[in-house]
Amino acid sequence: MLGPMNLPPPLDPARHALFIDFDGTLVELVDRPEDVRISPEAVQRLGVLQRQCAGAFALLSGRRIADLDRFLSPLAFAAGGIHGLERREEPGGPIVPLAGPAGLDPIRLVLSVGVTEEPRLRLEDKGTSLVVHYRGHPELEGAAVELVQRSVADEPGFAVMKGDNIVEVHLGGMDKGKALSAFMTREPFVGRVPVYLGDDTTDEFGFAAVKALNGVSIKVGNGPSEADYRLSCVDSVHRWLGSEPGLGADGMKEAS
Known part of the structure; x- marks a missing residue:
């Protein structure tokens, strides 16, 4: 596992493919997910990075892609939403769901009650x-976990994941790592070195996929992780994304 000050190397848009989580990585976590904010300057910088990477840029999030579009407008981008259960392979392309909502109806009823x-x-x-x-x-963590586990019961084919103050259930067979790997087989990602930034336990799938491809895995915030590098917070992410070549996350020259 990574050390507390293992800062990532500078981003190299000429050879890197950039994958970024949203909540806790590009924006601070808030009590109400719909209340998050990202500055127009930060969105503009993401657009610059997208162009510098020749389009090898994607958001991977637990959110729906439509929600990401609302927060990041007017930026158009490739994305994997709901941990890869929906996907948009290119900016402006269609959002393709890989699973329908009907399979969750029995679980939806139990959780609603x-x-x-x-x-x-x-x-x-x-x-x-x-x-x-x-x-x-x-104090309700145990109750939330118990409720979700009870809703799933012995039903096969569902995945339960714990995140930051959440418990999530969806149809199995997909995660952020699988979504990232799928993107890496397509232009303009193919042949590049993947870089993935994320903060949560669900991002560990992305880190594992990146490491299997000899890429750069970056954990944001505290806590154990299999990522190779760490940035301390959302502000550090934006500083790193906006840093000059040869500068580290806090503006310090990287050792050569």
Whole structure:
């Protein structure tokens, strides 16, 4: 596992393919996911990086791609949403769902009843995944986990993932790592070195995929990770993305 000050090397747009998580990486985590904000200057900088990488740039998020579009407008970008359960392979292209919402209907019913009984829990319905939030109520972590596990019961084919103050369930067979690997087989990503930045346990799938491709894996924030490098916070991410060649995350010259 990485050390606490293992800063990443500078981004090289000529040879890197850039993959970025959204919440906790490009924007701060907030109690209400719909309240996040990203500055127009940061969005503009992402557009510059996208052009510098010749289009080898994608967002990989647990959010729906439509939500990412709203926050990052007017930027158009490739994306994997809901941990890869929906995908847009090129900017302006169609959003392709890889699973429908109907398969979650029995689980949706159990979770709806559960959050009614415990109103401090909140259910987010993404269509192809269901998320139980307990942010602001850490004492309810066990109740959230138990509710989701009970909703799934012994049903095969579902994946349950824990994240930052959430428990999520969706149809199995997809994660951010698989989405990243799929992008890397297509132009303009193919032949480049993948770089992935993420902050949560769900991003560990992306780190594993990047390491298998001899890429650059960057954990944002504290906590154990299999990533090779670390940035301390969202501000550090934006400084690193905007750094000059030869500068590290905090503007210090990299050792050569």
